[in-house]
Amino acid sequence: DADVTQTPRNRITKTGKRIMLECSQTKGHDRMYWYRQDPGLGLRLIYYSFDVKDINKGEISDGYSVSRQAQAKFSLSLESAIPNQTALYFCATGVGDRSTDTQYFGPGTRLTVL
């Protein structure tokens, strides 16, 4: 079984809809991350969480929110989806020192906003 899982793997939605992407892990890592990948822009950090009570904004958090329900679960929400949020979204977990950890990525969720 995969250590980091994301659901759904693919989602097509309409502008204005609320969407939740879920991530769960069995690695036992405290740190979790959400990134988006866009062609030509690489990966950009949306939010990260060092533990259940410690959540931080990344470089592109506007239009997104997160919830760390448990050590193993970290959800990303798009409150009102817009077309430029169409991207490949990755969840990752981190192990090691919090400032230099090695990150392990999930399989990704491909989101299309029409």
Place this chain on the structure above:
Amino acid sequence: AQKVTQAQTEISVVEKEDVTLDCVYETRDTTYYLFWYKQPPSGELVFLIRRNSFDEQNEISGRYSWNFQKSTSSFNFTITASQVVDSAVYFCALRHQGGKLIFGQGTELSVKP
């Protein structure tokens, strides 16, 4: 500023050829960490290696090898005797202490039979 440059956007080779993927980084820090990830056509990101700035020893893992040279700020990745399954986008990434993980733009490797 922290930056990672992968100048090779696309590389195409024939199976069994050796191929080197270049990675050049910029950082003002003396302590930092370098990574390589593989993204196959299925889309997931697979961790390959982590290298600390204070450890310049090169590493070999099967057909994969990494050449870290601080003098030229490079962390190149070589695949020996490439195979079709090596076809993927490869990302180099940099992290300094307390900072975010910064990815290069990726190099798309196509290995043809």
